[in-house]
Each structure stands twice: as C-alpha cells, then as structure tokens.
Amino acid sequence: MFMKNQEWTQRSLAHVWHPCTQMQDHAGSAPPLPLIPIARAEGVWLEDFDGKRYLDAVSSWWTNIFGHRHPAIVAALKDQLDELDHVMLAGFTHAPAVELAERLLRLAPPGLSRCFYADNGSSAVEVALKMSFHYWRNTGATGKTRFIALDNSYHGETLGALAMGGPSMYRDTYAPLLLQPIHVPSPDCYPRGTGESWEDYTRRQFWHMERALEAHAHEVCAVIVEPLIQCAGGMRMYHPLYLRLLRDACDRHGVHLIADEIAVGFGRTGRMFGCDWAPPPARDDDAQPGITPDFMCLSKGITGGTMALAVTLTRESIYDAFYAEYREGKAFLHSHSYTGNPLACRAALATLDLFEETRALATNRALSQLIWAQTAELRNLPHVAEVRQQGMVLAIELAKNIRTKEAYPAEQRRGLRVYQYALEQGVLLRPLGNVIYFMPPYVIEPREIETLCRVAAEGIRRAVRD
Numbered sequence: 202m203f204m205k206n207q208e209w210t211q212r213s214l215a216h217v218w219h220p221c222t223q224m225q226d227h228a229g230s231a232p233p234l235p236l237i238p239i240a241r242a243e244g245v246w247l248e249d250f251d252g253k254r255y256l257d258a259v260s261s262w263w264t265n266i267f268g269h270r271h272p273a274i275v276a277a278l279k280d281q282l283d284e285l286d287h288v289m290l291a292g293f294t295h296a297p298a299v300e301l302a303e304r305l306l307r308l309a310p311p312g313l314s315r316c317f318y319a320d321n322g323s324s325a326v327e328v329a330l331k332m333s334f335h336y337w338r339n340t341g342a343t344g345k346t347r348f349i350a351l352d353n354s355y356h357g358e359t360l361g362a363l364a365m366g367g368p369s370m371y372r373d374t375y376a377p378l379l380l381q382p383i384h385v386p387s388p389d390c391y392p393r394g395t396g397e398s399w400e401d402y403t404r405r406q407f408w409h410m411e412r413a414l415e416a417h418a419h420e421v422c423a424v425i426v427e428p429l430i431q432c433a434g435g436m437r438m439y440h441p442l443y444l445r446l447l448r449d450a451c452d453r454h455g456v457h458l459i460a461d462e463i464a465v466g467f468g469r470t471g472r473m474f475g476c477d478w479a480p481p482p483a484r485d486d487d488a489q490p491g492i493t494p495d496f497m498c499l500s501k502g503i504t505g506g507t508m509a510l511a512v513t514l515t516r517e518s519i520y521d522a523f524y525a526e527y528r529e530g531k532a533f534l535h536s537h538s539y540t541g542n543p544l545a546c547r548a549a550l551a552t553l554d555l556f557e558e559t560r561a562l563a564t565n566r567a568l569s570q571l572i573w574a575q576t577a578e579l580r581n582l583p584h585v586a587e588v589r590q591q592g593m594v595l596a597i598e599l600a601k602n603i604r605t606k607e608a609y610p611a612e613q614r615r616g617l618r619v620y621q622y623a624l625e626q627g628v629l630l631r632p633l634g635n636v637i638y639f640m641p642p643y644v645i646e647p648r649e650i651e652t653l654c655r656v657a658a659e660g661i662r663r664a665v666r667d
C-alpha cells in the first residue's frame with residue numbers, strides 16, 4: 202500500500218530543517234522521535250496522512266486555545282481575505298489593528314494604553330527590552346543599560362530574548378553573543394521544603410530579588426518575568442504574591458516591570474492574564490487584585506493558534522517619553538514587515554469574541570477541576586515527584602528519587618518514552634525533559650480528558666519501570 206505519511210516524512214527530511222530538534226532523532230527506520238506529517242485538524246484533533254488521529258494535548262505549542270479550525274475564526278479569516286490581506290503599519294492603519302488595540306486595552310490591567318504590534322513572541326520581548334532601555338535614555342537616565350531576569354525563565358530565541366532566559370541548553374551555546382542580565386533565583390515552588398507553603402517559599406525567594414534591586418537599580422532598566430508559570434522551564438509554578446511584591450519593589454526602585462504573558466495570557470491560568478492573580482496591596486482593603494506591569498508581552502493564544510501575531514502593551518507615560526519633535530530623535534524606530542498583519546488581527550478579534558460568547562474563563566475553571574480530579578491516579582504513581590496545576594496547565598514532574606527530588610539524568614530521556622507511548626495511543630504529549638504536561642485547548646471534552654489521563658498514566662508507568 203502506498204503510505205502517504207512516509208512520503209511526506211521523507212520529503213520533509215530531505216529539505217526542511219525542523220525547529221528545536223536534533224535532526225538525527227528523526228533518522229532511520231525506527232527513529233526515537235518520529236516525524237509526523239499532519240494533513241488536517243479539527244477541534245482538539247490532528248490527523249496525519251494515513252488517517253491516524255492525535256489528541257493535541259499541548260495546543261500545538263500552547264497557541265491553539267479554542268481548537269483547530271474553529272468555525273468562527275475560519276469565517277473571520279475568509280471574510281478578511283476578501284477585504285484586505287496586508288498593508289504595512291508604518292504610515293498606514295486598518296480597522297483590525299485599531300479594533301484589536303482598543304479591545305486588548307479594555308481587557309488588560311488598568312493603566313495600559315498603547316499597543317505596539319509584532320509578529321512573534323520573541324519579537325514582542327525585544328520590543329519591551331528596547332522600549333524600556335530607550336525610555337530611560339530619552340528621559341536622561343543613560344546609566345540604565347541592564348535587565349534583571351529569573352533563573353529557569355524563558356523569553357524566546359532571538360538574541361535579546363534568549364539572553365534573558367535562565368541558563369539552559371537553549372541559551373548556553375550562544376553565551377558569548379548575549380547581553381548579561383542579572384539572574385536572580387526563581388520563586389518556582391518545586392524545590393520548597395516539605396511542609397512549606399507556596400506562599401512562604403515565594404516570599405522567601407523574593408528576598409533575592411529585593412537584594413538585586415537594591416544593588417543594581419541604578420543600572421537596571423527593567424525586571425522581566427513570566428507571571429505564575431515558567432512554562433518552557435518545565436511548567437514550574439509560583440505563588441502570585443511574588444507579582445505583588447515585585448510590582449511594589451520595582452516602583453520603589455524606579456525600575457520597569459515587563460510581564461511576559463506570551464504563554465500564560467488569554468485565559469490559560471484561569472484568569473485572562475497571569476498578572477490578574479496578584480493579591481491586592483496589603484494595607485488597602487478596597488484594592489482590587491492584579492498588578493499593572495509597565496510592559497505586557499502577548500502572543501501565542503492571541504489568534505487562537507491560527508496566525509502569527511504579537512503585541513507589547515505599555516503605559517501612556519512611556520509612550521510620552523518618545524513623543525517629541527522629529528529633530529529630537531526620540532522615536533522608537535523598530536518594525537517587522539508583518540507587524541499588525543490584518544488577517545492576524547482579525548483572527549485575534551474573532552478569538553476575543555469567543556472568550557465572550559463561550560464564557561471561556563468560567564468554563565476553564567470547571568475543566569481544570571475536572572482535570573485535577575481525573576489525575577488522582579497519576580499522583581500515586583512511582584517516580585511522580587509532584588503534580589501541580591494552575592488553570593489549564595497541569596504538570597507531572599518525574600524524578601529518580603521523589604523524596605530528595607533528585608532528577609533523572611537528562612540523557613535517559615524518560616519524558617521521551619512517555620511521548621513515544623502516547624503517540625502510539627494517539628495522544629500528543631510533548632514533554633519538557635522529565636516534566637509531562639497537559640496544556641489542552643479550552644474545548645477539550647470530559648471523555649477526551651479521560652483518554653489523556655489514562656494514556657499519560659500508562660506512559661509514565663512504562664517510562665519509570667527500570
């Protein structure tokens with residue numbers, strides 16, 4: 202029989218260099234990482250050229266929040282194609298870019314009033330870094346040239362964004378090329394002692410940040426963090442108190458705060474944005490929860506996983522520092538060719554409509570409880586050191602020794618074994634090292650959750666057997 206999968210795989214391997222991949226893992230007749238050609242997709246399901254289906258439990262790298270080819274997004278895109286495909290956003294504007302900016306700012310934490318578009322998450326981070334530095338320069342604070350970032354963080358792959366990430370296999374190779382941020386121990390609660398609460402541990406870890414700000418505020422433009430979850434760093438989570446402490450400390454020390462919400466934005470944590478979880482200031486009974494960062498980076502889920510789009514939100518006071526006579530040379534001269542692409546903005550508008558129409562945040566809270574209930578079995582498996590959850594992210598950390606949390610050596614590739622087993626069973630679970638995680642589209646159904654949990658449990662049992 203003519204195998205279509207095989208043909209597309211071979212043609213791809215002949216000429217396509219795949220991202221974030223040791224290509225040799227795809228080589229040979231039984232490769233450790235089989236390359237899977239996808240022909241079509243619908244809802245939470247991907248389908249290959251031989252008709253096999255895979256449950257997309259990681260939302261295609263966390264982008265696809267309402268399922269593949271959601272009819273409302275597809276219709277909006279078709280409609281937009283009949284009107285305007287693309288126009289540059291310098292010197293021109295268009296309805297989707299204007300409407301999307303208005304709507305994002307209504308949803309965002311109060312005090313943000315300006316949207317700067319880009320076309321991928323790393324670029325949104327570059328925009329925030331450059332804008333922060335440039336703001337200080339425009340206002341005369343030329344000594345501010347550095348950034349503070351957390352260990353174990355991830356902010357993208359372009360050189361500026363990569364530099365901000367914690368030491369890792371993604372970053373270390375390029376170290377000689379990179380900016381030198383001040384890296385501070387992470388509030389990630391996985392290493393906390395037995396009996397210590399997330400809140401206590403997070404508060405304790407904040408001490409490092411306070412010290413770094415005291416020592417370096419004069420030379421620091423901004424602190425950059427991923428609110429609540431360090432996703433690429435293994436879905437490591439921390440208490441939202443950290444965001445409140447950090448906001449207050451940045452204000453005290455005259456340093457910007459950049460919230461990289463690229464992965465956690467758009468409902469993933471159970472609220473619209475990770476920043477919305479921060480507790481109100483301690484001495485103010487009437488205060489609302491949530492903090493307003495000086496820059497908020499958004500991408501991934503913004504178009505429901507259909508088009509490449511990113512945006513960096515900021516405050517009017519920052520915008521004002523660039524607004525001047527042309528000859529003063531204060532303008533922000535940054536652009537990407539596809540910045541604010543109309544099709545992408547239109548897909549984003551349709552995605553925001555879905556949040557309203559489907560009451561997605563309430564649905565997510567119910568779904569996340571269901572996922573927690575269904576994973577009871579996982580929590581009792583051997584070598585499962587921790588099962589943690591925040592909204593629609595559930596992570597299962599495997600360890601060689603669950604008491605000491607001694608990790609499995611990376612070269613044993615335990616997570617990969619789970620990946621291989623799950624694929625055979627028609628579930629796409631792409632682990633991060635020894636961390637297996639679920640980050641499904643918000644339209645996943647109870648019986649699909651059941652499948653996911655069953656396959657993950659069996660995959661883990663097999664992966665830790667010897």
Ligand SMILES: *Cc1c(COP(=O)(O)O)cnc(C)c1O
Nearest residue numbers: 321322323355356357461463464
């Ligand atoms: C994915 C991600 C990025 C980078 O976005 P790209 O679109 O892949 O460039 C940056 N920050 C976080 C937190 C991310 O998860």
